[in-house]
Amino acid sequence: MPNGTAISKGTIRVLQLYPREMNIYGDWGNVLVLKQRLTWHGYTPEILEHNAGDPFPDDIDLIIGGGGQDSGQLVIQEDLQALAPTLRALAEDGFPMLLICGLYQLFGNFFRTHDGGVIPGIGVLDLETRGGEKRLIGNVVATSTEFGDIHGYENHSGQTFLGPGLAPLATVTKGEGNNAGDQHEGARYRNIVASYLHGSLLPKNPAIADFLIRTAVERKYGSFEPGVIDDSLAEAARRHAGARPR
Amino acid sequence: MNPLSVLVGKAVRRASKLRGGGSALPGLVVERLDPGFMGRALTGLKHGVVVVSGTNGKTTTTKMVVELLEGQGLKVFTNRTGSNFTRGVAAALLGEVDWRGRLDADIAVLELDEAHAVHFVRLVPPRYSLLLNVLRDQLDRFGEIDATTRLLETIAAATTGAVILNREDPRVAGIAASIPTADVVYFGLDASLRSTFPNDDELRGAAGIAPASALRADVVLDQVDGNSAVFLLSGSTADPTADAAAGAAFESVHVDLRLRGVYNIFNAAAALATARAVLGAAVAKDALIASLAAVEPAFGRGESLVVDGRALELVLVKNPSGFRLGLKSFDPSGCATMIAINDNYADGRDMSWLWDVDFDSLGLDGVDVVSGVRAYDMALRLKYDDVPVRAVEPDLPAALKEFISGNADLPKRIFCTYTAMLAVRRDLSKITKVEVVS
Numbered sequence: 001m002p003n004g005t006a007i008s009k010g011t012i013r014v015l016q017l018y019p020r021e022m023n024i025y026g027d028w029g030n031v032l033v034l035k036q037r038l039t040w041h042g043y044t045p046e047i048l049e050h051n052a053g054d055p056f057p058d059d060i061d062l063i064i065g066g067g068g069q070d071s072g073q074l075v076i077q078e079d080l081q082a083l084a085p086t087l088r089a090l091a092e093d094g095f096p097m098l099l100i101c102g103l104y105q106l107f108g109n110f111f112r113t114h115d116g117g118v119i120p121g122i123g124v125l126d127l128e129t130r131g132g133e134k135r136l137i138g139n140v141v142a143t144s145t146e147f148g149d150i151h152g153y154e155n156h157s158g159q160t161f162l163g164p165g166l167a168p169l170a171t172v173t174k175g176e177g178n179n180a181g182d183q184h185e186g187a188r189y190r191n192i193v194a195s196y197l198h199g200s201l202l203p204k205n206p207a208i209a210d211f212l213i214r215t216a217v218e219r220k221y222g223s224f225e226p227g228v229i230d231d232s233l234a235e236a237a238r239r240h241a242g243a244r245p246r
Numbered sequence: 247m248n249p250l251s252v253l254v255g256k257a258v259r260r261a262s263k264l265r266g267g268g269s270a271l272p273g274l275v276v277e278r279l280d281p282g283f284m285g286r287a288l289t290g291l292k293h294g295v296v297v298v299s300g301t302n303g304k305t306t307t308t309k310m311v312v313e314l315l316e317g318q319g320l321k322v323f324t325n326r327t328g329s330n331f332t333r334g335v336a337a338a339l340l341g342e343v344d345w346r347g348r349l350d351a352d353i354a355v356l357e358l359d360e361a362h363a364v365h366f367v368r369l370v371p372p373r374y375s376l377l378l379n380v381l382r383d384q385l386d387r388f389g390e391i392d393a394t395t396r397l398l399e400t401i402a403a404a405t406t407g408a409v410i411l412n413r414e415d416p417r418v419a420g421i422a423a424s425i426p427t428a429d430v431v432y433f434g435l436d437a438s439l440r441s442t443f444p445n446d447d448e449l450r451g452a453a454g455i456a457p458a459s460a461l462r463a464d465v466v467l468d469q470v471d472g473n474s475a476v477f478l479l480s481g482s483t484a485d486p487t488a489d490a491a492a493g494a495a496f497e498s499v500h501v502d503l504r505l506r507g508v509y510n511i512f513n514a515a516a517a518l519a520t521a522r523a524v525l526g527a528a529v530a531k532d533a534l535i536a537s538l539a540a541v542e543p544a545f546g547r548g549e550s551l552v553v554d555g556r557a558l559e560l561v562l563v564k565n566p567s568g569f570r571l572g573l574k575s576f577d578p579s580g581c582a583t584m585i586a587i588n589d590n591y592a593d594g595r596d597m598s599w600l601w602d603v604d605f606d607s608l609g610l611d612g613v614d615v616v617s618g619v620r621a622y623d624m625a626l627r628l629k630y631d632d633v634p635v636r637a638v639e640p641d642l643p644a645a646l647k648e649f650i651s652g653n654a655d656l657p658k659r660i661f662c663t664y665t666a667m668l669a670v671r672r673d674l675s676k677i678t679k680v681e682v683v684s
Contacts (some may be wrong), residue, residue, distance in 0.1 A: 020447075021276055024382060024390075024391075025382075025596065025599075026597075026598030026600070026601035026602050027289070027601075028602060029598065029600075029601025029602075029627075029630075032601065032630050032631075033630060037628050067392065069390045069392050070390065071392055082612065086438070093642065110523040119390060138595065153596040153597065153598060154597070155596065170440070198596060198598040199596070199597060199598055200598055200601045203623075203626050203627070203630065204623075205627070233622055233625050233626045233629055233638075234626055236622040236625075236638075237620075237622035237623045237625075237626045239622075240619070240621075240622050240623070240640070241597075241620075243593070244589060244619070245595075
């Protein structure tokens with residue numbers, strides 16, 4: 001490993017939100033990609049976990065949150081509401097965050113369930129989610145000017161609609177994305193990337209991983225000096241994924 | 247009775263076998279022509295029907311239960327192709343029934359996919375059901391694992407005699423609360439083995455293993471050492487307890503198995519508990535243990551073939567816990583390794599599951615060839631665990647050729663998803679002896 005002897009350019013602390021409840025569909029993959037790419041770029045990653053009831057650490061550089069089962073979302077509800085002011089302030093300050101599926105929904109205004117109940121969100125993102133009749137499941141390709149084509153896999157029953165001021169992460173060219181109506185996939189706000197896509201998202205979309213890393217490093221150290229990473233396997237995996245049926 | 251549908255179904259079965267085609271088509275035909283066929287054929291068996299379901303281990307566990315019961319002198323009907331949809335059961339029945347649609351058997355032991363089992367138990371209420379585990383798998387089909395649990399609850403609720411449950415999986419053990427009338431029997435693990443078999447909540451992020459279950463188990467896997475295992479069978483006179491200190495209530499039995507893999511050995515406890523539930527006091531224990539020792543792996547599940555004088559093992563991997571246990575069960579050192587990952591419907595289309603598996607154990611020796619439709623997803627996964635990969639070749643026949651010729655002097659192991667396993671077996675049958683399963 002070239003990094004074994006190199007001097008670290010600095011330490012980046014990545015906080016994973018609720019890994020116990022919100023870690024289904026390979027969310028660990030996103031954490032692993034951040035950890036390894038930080039190392040390959042010459043930085044020292046530290047992975048921290050926040051579970052319901054834990055004190056929230058204040059010396060962190062990047063937040064990552066995943067999807068969970070409906071039952072898991074109920075378990076974290078109270079803790080997440082208590083963190084809402086902190087997370088809102090971080091978001092407005094330009095803190096880098098990756099939010100996938102379940103936590104993407106809960107960072108919105110509310111989730112109106114299939115039977116009419118309302119689960120409050122924390123209002124970091126101006127969006128709302130409605131429980132749908134049918135699950136949206138399958139391979140997705142979405143395109144964005146910022147990150148190019150984004151490849152992933154969606155599996156959600158909630159349908160998300162963005163408020164008028166909130167931009168989507170990408171425009172779907174295969175699959176459904178946020179909902180069965182418009183072509184939006186995910187949301188993009190300040191330095192937050194939010195998405196329904198599993199796959200996991202970051203391995204096959206290193207541009208998003210490096211955006212999060214760059215933002216975290218620049219906030220902490222002023223400038224980011226990237227290392228050289230061979231992404232040819234990711235490129236090949238993207239080509240093959242793009243050719244698969246929905 | 248509808249002899250015509252049976253004859254048509256048998257004819258389709260013969261035709262599709264000649265074609266070398268799928269095992270389920272004739273079942274589909276007879277289901278359409280005569281929806282009552284399966285129920286009639288399976289009603290009236292002396293010991294009824296056993297349904298085996300859950301995420302992992304269905305095929306091998308079903309095979310074990312069948313052979314344990316055959317060893318007790320029962321005539322057993324089963325669907326041994328691993329075609330575990332209802333139409334697969336119907337197809338297997340077509341091969342066994344007489345022209346009037348009657349089945350000559352004492353008991354049927356059927357492996358059923360969780361969703362199809364729900365459909366099946368509406369047609370044929372089982373006398374016994376064995377529910378193994380609920381783990382993240384094929385979430386593109388089932389949505390959530392809690393939804394899968396509800397499918398198993400439906401199977402348990404339809405069961406008339408006894409439900410056999412895994413005490414160590416909280417989702418499975420919790421099903422007991424929803425069982426109206428049937429008896430509940432548990433199988434379990436000694437506390438020292440529980441970290442070897444994490445349940446889904448313990449896959450990642452769980453801060454440690456939950457406290458030992460207080461439920462009483464009929465059969466406990468007490469120790470594992472390679473292919474040897476010690477099981478504790480609850481005594482016939484005293485009530486079994488989960489407490490090891492109450493050892494007097496248990497009889498300790500040592501078995502040397504032909505099955506490989508710790509996951510198969512835990513499922514042996516499930517099979518023992520099921521056979522004991524079926525036979526009750528009539529069970530002949532020595533014959534039971536002898537039958538267990540003789541069980542060979544099911545096809546593609548730790549199956550060992552010989553290629554150019556060297557062993558080649560096929561290890562089916564379908565989901566994170568299965569892949570983890572597969573990696574844990576087979577030592578990679580001194581062995582060439584290939585991984586073949588497809589994403590067809592039967593494999594699951596979502597590749598996220600590869601990211602819930604740790605591949606660190608392969609880091610030292612590396613992986614010789616990565617193949618399958620999603621070869622590059624797998625190679626990318628290995629890169630992030632710093633596992634060296636010598637070749638990536640999505641085309642399976644080409645990859646297999648490279649793997650075999652490049653490692654002529656070594657024993658070999660292929661971890662493969664379901665459709666990749668079928669393709670590998672088909673290809674290997676051209677160069678070595680591969681048992682035909684139909």
